[in-house]
Amino acid sequence: MKQEETALNEDEAKDAAEPEAGKFGRRTFVKGVAASAVLTQVAIPWAEAEVVGSGPGSEHQSVITLRVNGVQHRLVVENRRTLASVLRNELGLTGAKIGCDRGQCGACTVLLDGKPVYACSNLALWAEGSEIQTIEGLASGDRLDPLQQAFIEMDALQCGFCTPGQIMATKELLNRNPNPTEQEIRMACSGNLCRCGAYMNIFKAVAQAAELKRRG
Ligand code: FES
Ligand code: FES
Incomplete structure (x- = not known):
């Protein structure tokens, strides 16, 4: 758990620093470009999921399908993982930020079946079967929302x-x-x-x- 928190903190530090670096300026950030993501874990496509020890059969992990911005992703995730954590660290969608990580700031807001929710306060498991929309899904090509x-x-x-x-x-x-x-x-x-x-x-x-x- 400590290791995961450290990884997330490093991730956040990168996010905070990069808009100032010029390469990813504020306007690019608004467009939801997620290229600055630092992936702390690699997404595991279901077909390639190699499970040793505790796997999808374990009580601690599940295979889930998340539909994000119109694209389906099948993943093996720990049951305790939040939607915010999976979006950012498994799918590289770092638009939703983790500020407080406890439902107080709204930085992690995404739409779940059209309704705004705090992604830090929802387990990824709970989002299965729902339509998830993140900031990365708003623009249509070069045309901004x-x-x-x-x-x-x-x-x-x-x-x-x-x-x-x-x-x-x-x-x-x-x-x-x-x-x-x-x-x-x-x-x-x-x-x-x-x-x-x-x-x-x-x-x-x-x-x-x-x-x-x-x-x-
Ligand atoms: S990170 Fe603050 S409400 Fe989710
Ligand atoms: S613009 Fe900095 S927190 Fe809102």
Whole structure:
């Protein structure tokens, strides 16, 4: 457990450092590019899973199928692994961040069957059979989601750590409400903390995204 925590901390440190390195700037980060991932474990395709000792038959591991951004992944995972951990460390989808790892900050927010959830507070096992959407699944080729576009235009981020979570939380809002009031936008963001205090621009960006979406 200690080893896994250390690996995650190193992973987070890389994520925090790389936007400043120029190669992966803030705007690239908003697009959900996950190329900076440091994989602490390698995904094990089911067909290739070689099990020695405790394997899929063990009470501690399971074979699961996760459907993420329209792609199916069959994996052998420990039953205790969170969805956030598996997305990041097995599938290399590092857009969802791990801030608190205990359901307090919202940095890990993804959509599960269209609803925003804290991926750090859901076991990967529980997500089997659900449609999972992460920040990496929003853009269509070079075409950004209106929320991604608006966050850039309104400069709605500073360090960017909370940004994927903010976008996924408000994605659900705009899916069900194309013309939200400021109060409704604030409510949708209420489960997502921004330590940089970029809230005002985040609210403006969500309103701008709604406008962009309405214009098509
Ligand atoms: S990392 Fe999941 S809520 Fe903070
Ligand atoms: S932009 Fe830094 S935490 Fe929100």
